[in-house]
Structures are given as C-alpha cells and as structure tokens.
Amino acid sequence: MSTVEIADCIIRGRTIDAPASPGASADEADKAQKVTAFYGIPYAQAPTGERRFFPPAPARLQGELSAETYGPTAAQNQYPEAALAIVDNPLIAGNERLNLNVWTPDTAGKAPVYVFIHGGAYRHGSGASETWNGASFAAQGIVAVTLNYRLGAEGGIQLEDGTSNNMLRDQIAALEWVRDQIAAFGGDPEHVVVGGESAGAMSIGALLASPKAKGLFHAAILESGAAHNVVRKEGAVAVGKRFAESLGVEPTAEALGSLPEEQILQASAEIEAEIGQAAGDERYADLAGHSMTWQPSIDGDVLPQHPLDVLSAGEALDVPVLIGTNQDEGTMFVAGQGLYEDATAEHVVKAARVAGAADPEAVAKLATDEANPHPGASLTTFTDMWKFQLPLRDFLKRRKNYSAPTYRYKFTWASPKFGGLLGAYHMLELPFVFNSVDTQATKATAGEDLPKTLVAAAHGAWVSFIKNFDPGWKPYFDAETTTTGVLDANGLTVAEDLDEELLSTWEDYR
Incomplete structure (x- = not known):
C-alpha cells in the first residue's frame, strides 16, 4: 500500500x-x-x-x-x-x-x-x-x-x-x-x-x-x-430548449437539476434520436449531420470560436500532436450495428445528405466500389471517409506551417474476430497502445493472442511521444512528401504520401 x-x-x-x-x-x-x-x-x-x-x-x-x-x-x-x-x-x-x-x-x-x-x-x-x-x-x-x-x-x-x-x-x-x-x-x-x-x-x-x-x-x-x-x-441552444420542453420545465440548469436522473437519461436518448432525424430542420442541421447531439x-466562453478556425489562425502552434485513424473506422458503425445487410443505395444517399454533402448522389457514387457494389460496403466507406479520414486530413492541413510538429499514424492490422468482418475497426488500436492485450476485458472484446510485435510498436510509439514528443518517425509535413507511421502485424513501417490520391479525390466532394 x-x-x-x-x-x-x-x-x-x-x-x-x-x-x-x-x-x-x-x-x-x-x-x-x-x-x-x-x-x-x-x-x-x-x-x-x-x-x-x-x-x-x-x-x-x-x-x-x-x-x-x-x-x-x-x-x-x-x-x-x-x-x-x-x-x-x-x-x-x-x-x-x-x-x-x-x-x-x-x-x-x-x-x-x-x-x-x-x-x-x-x-x-x-x-x-x-x-x-x-x-x-x-x-x-x-x-x-x-x-x-x-x-x-x-x-x-x-x-x-x-x-x-x-x-x-x-x-x-x-x-x-x-x-x-x-x-x-x-x-x-x-x-x-x-x-x-x-x-x-x-x-x-x-x-x-x-x-x-x-x-x-x-x-x-x-x-x-x-x-x-x-x-x-444557435443549434445547441435550440436543442437545449427542446430538451427542457420535452421534460416540461424551464430551460435552466436549476430547473433541469431538480428532475430525477432516470428521467434525464431517458430524455437525453429520446432527444438525440429526434435530432438525428431532423436534417431538414435548419435549427438542427449541423447537429444532425454530426450524428451526436451532445x-x-x-x-x-469555453469555445469562443470553432476549433478549425482557431487551428487555421495558428493558436495551438506550440503543441506537438500525434494524430491518426484506423484502416476500417466505418465497420463498427455499419456492420457492427447490424446495418450492413439491409442497407440500400438510398440509405447511402440519405447518409451523405444528412451529413451535409453538397451533392449526395455524387458522394454515394464515389463511395461505391465496382468490385463490391453492395450498399452496405458503400455506407461503410462513406462513414469511414466522411467521419474520420477527411476530418483528419483537414486537421493535418491546417497545421502544415506550425512550428510544433504534427505526426500522423495509421493502424491497419485487421482483427480476425467475427470472421474478419470488422477489419481494423474503430477502437481496435487501444489495447495495443496501452499494452493491455492480456486483460480479460481485451480478450473478451478484441480477442486473444494478439500480435506482440504490434503491441511493442504501438505502445513504444506512444511512450516515445509522451516522453520526447516524437513517436519515432518524421513529422507528416517534413519535405516534399508526407510521412505516416503505419502500425500493422509487422510492427511499425513508415510510408510516404499514404492515401494522398484517395484523400484528395474525396476532398473535392466535401
């Protein structure tokens, strides 16, 4: 003790x-x-x-x-x-x-x-x-x-x-x-x-x-x-008013705090579901597009401006950053929620429309792979690109001229769990990063006998960045090319100009 x-x-x-x-x-x-x-x-x-x-x-x-x-x-x-x-x-x-x-x-x-x-x-x-x-x-x-x-x-x-x-x-x-x-x-x-x-x-x-x-x-x-x-x-305040209205109280912290916790939790979920379907209501448009009401x-006060505007202005230029994504971010939100098999072409177009795409039909077409035209696959690709890969791309570009370095990683090891259906899914990197692969929690969720070379590479990169502000490879913007640390079954490899053509193509439709 x-x-x-x-x-x-x-x-x-x-x-x-x-x-x-x-x-x-x-x-x-x-x-x-x-x-x-x-x-x-x-x-x-x-x-x-x-x-x-x-x-x-x-x-x-x-x-x-x-x-x-x-x-x-x-x-x-x-x-x-x-x-x-x-x-x-x-x-x-x-x-x-x-x-x-x-x-x-x-x-x-x-x-x-x-x-x-x-x-x-x-x-x-x-x-x-x-x-x-x-x-x-x-x-x-x-x-x-x-x-x-x-x-x-x-x-x-x-x-x-x-x-x-x-x-x-x-x-x-x-x-x-x-x-x-x-x-x-x-x-x-x-x-x-x-x-x-x-x-x-x-x-x-x-x-x-x-x-x-x-x-x-x-x-x-x-x-x-x-x-x-x-x-x-404006949208956030409108949702706050709607939340209080649904509970029959004034929209104040004091009035809401007087209600039972169970009632707050139920209303929290109900309003989130309601707003998620309100893309046609201008008050809630950006909330519906982000799929997270709260x-x-x-x-x-806490956020005087949008973070993207602050990043563009160079306000966080003295903070080194390590940022990245997994290869298959979209699978958890489509196949992982039972939406894959029943997806239709209209579902893909609707998802693009709700997310704010200027040309939803064109985005749905871009998300469709001729080798696997199943709408479930298209919806997975759209979710991956629109919700994760493009925001990453935008963040990186806004920090291009910062004095503090920005490092990109990509986690690509595909889990065999569920017959490999989810691939390198959202969250999968966490037990590797924390070296928690032998805990019962990880064995139950990510599987057993996970590759130790990948554990060593991921945990080692995080330890290095935390200690030295350097994960072990060059910053993303370092010369004429871009650099990414790739984490896969072989451990760590370094790639130049990874995904550049793909991301540039998608950017034109954002």
Whole structure:
C-alpha cells in the first residue's frame, strides 16, 4: 500500500503488477514490475441534484481517502448488448462521478504525465475500463491518468442561462487538478500530454482551441477524432430548449437539476434520436449531420470560436500532436450495428445528405466500389471517409506551417474476430497502445493472442511521444512528401504520401 498527501487529505492507493514490457524476455516477464495505482480520486464535487448541470466545482477532500478501487462512472444509458461484444464499458454506481485514476512508477519522482480521455460518442464511456488502464505506461516511467466526465445532456447541453460544454469543463477541471496535484504522485506538471480516442480525441480537438485549457497540456494525441465535431451556438441552444420542453420545465440548469436522473437519461436518448432525424430542420442541421447531439458547441466562453478556425489562425502552434485513424473506422458503425445487410443505395444517399454533402448522389457514387457494389460496403466507406479520414486530413492541413510538429499514424492490422468482418475497426488500436492485450476485458472484446510485435510498436510509439514528443518517425509535413507511421502485424513501417490520391479525390466532394 502507498499513500500520498494533498492539501488536507491522505490518499491510500495500492501496489499492483504491471504488464510485462512488450518484447520482454521470458525471465523479464516473470519478474513483474510493481507500480502504484490510485483509483477514483474526486477532482470536482459530485454533479448530482442541483449541481447536475452546473459547472464543476473543486472537490473538498479531507482526512483519509481510500483509492483502492475504481470510483463511480458517469450517468449514462449502457451500450446496446451487441456493441458490448467489442466495447468494454464498466458502469459503477455512485455520486462522486467526477473522479480520476492515477498510475505511478514512483511518488517521489518527476515523470512525464499522460492524461487519457475516453470516447463513447459523448453518450457512453468509462474511465474504469481495463483496456485503457495506465499500469504499463507507469512501468515505462510515465504517470498515467484516466478520468470520468459528464455525458449526454448533462455533459453537452447549452442553455441561455450560460450552461454549456460541461463535458469540456469537467475535462479542464481534471487537467487543472493534474497541474496542481500531480507532483505528489511523482508527475511533472510541466510535462503533461493529453490523449483521447473517438469523442475523447474530438474533445482534445476542442481543448486545443479553448482559452480555458491553454497551458494545461504540452502535447496531444488524437486517436480517431479531430476538430470537426463542434456545433453552432444557435443549434445547441435550440436543442437545449427542446430538451427542457420535452421534460416540461424551464430551460435552466436549476430547473433541469431538480428532475430525477432516470428521467434525464431517458430524455437525453429520446432527444438525440429526434435530432438525428431532423436534417431538414435548419435549427438542427449541423447537429444532425454530426450524428451526436451532445457534442461540444461554440458558446463564447469555453469555445469562443470553432476549433478549425482557431487551428487555421495558428493558436495551438506550440503543441506537438500525434494524430491518426484506423484502416476500417466505418465497420463498427455499419456492420457492427447490424446495418450492413439491409442497407440500400438510398440509405447511402440519405447518409451523405444528412451529413451535409453538397451533392449526395455524387458522394454515394464515389463511395461505391465496382468490385463490391453492395450498399452496405458503400455506407461503410462513406462513414469511414466522411467521419474520420477527411476530418483528419483537414486537421493535418491546417497545421502544415506550425512550428510544433504534427505526426500522423495509421493502424491497419485487421482483427480476425467475427470472421474478419470488422477489419481494423474503430477502437481496435487501444489495447495495443496501452499494452493491455492480456486483460480479460481485451480478450473478451478484441480477442486473444494478439500480435506482440504490434503491441511493442504501438505502445513504444506512444511512450516515445509522451516522453520526447516524437513517436519515432518524421513529422507528416517534413519535405516534399508526407510521412505516416503505419502500425500493422509487422510492427511499425513508415510510408510516404499514404492515401494522398484517395484523400484528395474525396476532398473535392466535401
């Protein structure tokens, strides 16, 4: 057992065995390295009751705190049963939901810090998944942090009373806690790298543009998400009004906070479904196009401007970035949700129209491969390109002349799970990045006997970037060509001008 003291509180963690380092010999693997884990430390007051929709307030910790088990996770509707076959999402009941977890190699050290923000489309997710536990990073001399933040309407609603972007406010509060307290856990507050996957990466795309987050991190890793997923203030406020109207209360944080949690969760899902079908309503157009109602929004406070405009202006030029996608991002959202077989050509056109394509028919044609013209395949390609690859492309181009480097990766190893149907699907890189392939959570969702060469390459690249702001290959824009680190069964290879022709073609239809 290990303890640390912050302010008026003594926090008790526990010593655990870290996974063997990728590539370790049998003798080395038998000598488990010990690290210390602190789970469920509140970084802000419980967002329940009247505080449910309020901005986060600093936690008040006194006396002793047992941090030996994961704390409560955010209020949410669980994933559908089918999705849980590939997504580990443990839910833990309790009020102190704004908490974080810390893994450290040495509480007396001064190590680089990695703060990871989970994904889940801003409606699902948990900082308690063993797939992204930080023990292996701690074994590599890094203090790792995961966290919980508000989801659904609680996290993303914007109201005319000033309520907005609570998910980002929570993440910023966690980063402020890291700045103020991480030294007690052996971390260096002047060397903080923030990372995230899917909605977590999209959050970082927003945090790069937020004046409230400036200086709280010194490099960033974005996995399968960029800076597009931010909506207009007018649309966000309109949804907030509709949400309150559906519940029969005034559109204020105080009125909404008076309602039972079950009612909030039900309405959160119902309004999201309603808005997702409202592409013809100008008030909600950009929300329908993004397929996530409760995502960040421009509010004049946390986000004064759209992140893409901020990136174009060079506001985050001093932050090195590692960013990338998986080869088959679209499969989870089509085949993984049972939409493949029943897809029609009209479904593809409709998806392009809802997403805001200027010429939906032309985009649907572009997404169709003559070798496999099945509409399910076309819908998968459209989802992959429109939602992930093109936003990545735009992010990269807007950072072309930055002084801080931007590195691109691409994860291409195809999983044999489900007969190989999903390929290198959304989220698949995470157990490789975290060296968590031997956890029960990963074995249940990604499969067993995953390639150790790929584990070594992916985990090694992340460790290198977190420590040195360099993953081990050249920046994307370095000369006349572009450079990408490719992660596949053989480990790491480096490609020049990868996907350039394909991405350029699609750009013309955006």
